[in-house]
Each structure stands twice: as C-alpha cells, then as structure tokens.
Amino acid sequence: MLNGIDVSDDQGTIDFGQLKNDPHGQFVFAQATGGLTVTNTTYRTNHDGCKANGIPFGAYHFFYAKDPGDQQAQHFLNFIDGYEGTLVPMVDVEQDSLAGFSGGPGDVIAALIAFDSAVRKSLPAGKLPIIYFGYSFWSDYLGGNGDFSGHPAWPAAYNSNPTLGMSGTGWASWTLWQYADNGKVAGIATNVDLDRLTSLDPILR
Numbered sequence: 001m002l003n004g005i006d007v008s009d010d011q012g013t014i015d016f017g018q019l020k021n022d023p024h025g026q027f028v029f030a031q032a033t034g035g036l037t038v039t040n041t042t043y044r045t046n047h048d049g050c051k052a053n054g055i056p057f058g059a060y061h062f063f064y065a066k067d068p069g070d071q072q073a074q075h076f077l078n079f080i081d082g083y084e085g086t087l088v089p090m091v092d093v094e095q096d097s098l099a100g101f102s103g104g105p106g107d108v109i110a111a112l113i114a115f116d117s118a119v120r121k122s123l124p125a126g127k128l129p130i131i132y133f134g135y136s137f138w139s140d141y142l143g144g145n146g147d148f149s150g151h152p153a154w155p156a157a158y159n160s161n162p163t164l165g166m167s168g169t170g171w172a173s174w175t176l177w178q179y180a181d182n183g184k185v186a187g188i189a190t191n192v193d194l195d196r197l198t199s200l201d202p203i204l205r
Contacts, residue, residue, distance in 0.1 A: 088129055088205055153173070
C-alpha cells in the first residue's frame with residue numbers, strides 16, 4: 001500500500017524536497033483543469049517539483065456535467081501537453097460537478113463517456129483514466145453506474161476502514177481511496193487530501 005496526496009491551487013507553493021520524505025509523499029495527483037475554462041496556476045510547478053524529486057505524478061480534471069465531455073477533454077489535454085506526468089490521468093466527478101447543470105443522471109454519464117473516450121486516445125493501449133468519485137454521489141445519484149467498471153476506481157469516503165466496501169458503486173474494489181481531507185504533510189502549509197493506493201502498476205502510463 002502506498003500513501004499519497006492530491007492537490008490543487010488551494011495548497012499554494014509546495015516544498016517537494018520536504019514532501020518526498022513524508023510518509024504521504026509516495027505519489028501526487030494535481031488538478032490541472034476544470035470544465036472548459038478553469039486552469040490551475042500551480043499545476044506545472046507541481047509537475048516539475050515532483051519530477052525533480054522522483055515522486056510519481058498524475059494530472060486530474062474537475063468534471064462539470066453542464067459542459068460537453070469531449071470539449072472538456074480537449075481543454076484538459078491541451079493544458080497538460082508536455083506535463084502529463086508518469087501516472088494515468090484522473091477525472092473528478094462529485095456533487096459539485098452538478099453546478100449549473102439541469103439534466104439528469106443519464107446526461108452526466110453520457111458526458112463522462114465522451115470525456116473518457118477522448119482522453120483514452122491519448123494513453124498507451126490498455127491504459128484507462130482513473131474515475132474519482134464521491135462515494136455517496138456515485139452510488140446514490142448515479143445509481144452505481146457500471147459503465148466504467150474496468151477503470152481504476154478512486155472513491156472519496158472519509159473513514160478509517162481500509163476494507164472500504166464498494167457495493168453499489170459498480171466496482172468490485174478500489175485502486176485508490178481518498179480517506180481524509182484534513183491531512184498535514186511536510187512541505188505543505190494547508191490541510192491536504194490523503195489517499196491510499198493499492199499498487200502503482202495499474203496507474204502507470
């Protein structure tokens with residue numbers, strides 16, 4: 001089991017020289033983009049800091065259901081071009097993804113399939129994007145949709161049970177798990193999300 005973090009502009013400037021020696025410095029995902037227009041100003045610095053310190057690094061996109069999935073994917077891929085990192089990308093789908101959205105669960109899935117299809121084309125054969133989701137949001141609002149069951153699953157569920165059940169999500173097991181959003185790690189002044197990873201192999205590019 002590996003311990004890591006996911007970050008965004010909210011974490012500000014990170015000292016990766018300190019982070020690499022922290023128990024939670026074994027991998028990092030950083031937000032690159034969101035929707036059609038959002039970009040994170042710290043993303044490329046975070047990429048370079050991880051690369052310089054040998055920390056496995058991946059990019060993620062915050063998904064907005066109101067925006068066409070294929071266009072979101074193009075925005076994401078354009079922004080991370082040359083800064084992709086060593087890990088497959090992740091798309092973040094949660095309650096806040098419904099901001100400004102007037103459709104239903106089926107429309108969310110359709111837009112997410114379009115996003116996924118476009119991003120998959122940028123990856124080596126057999127590699128799939130990670131689906132990060134709010135556990136209750138996915139299982140309740142989206143009815144545990146199983147269209148992405150072959151993808152690595154990254155549920156957010158804040159508890160201390162390492163045998164987090166995936167019943168009702170469409171996945172048999174998780175690959176990553178965000179288990180806290182108030183972590184303290186070396187090199188970061190703010191609270192940060194804490195994550196566990198079963199193995200690097202499924203998410204290496």
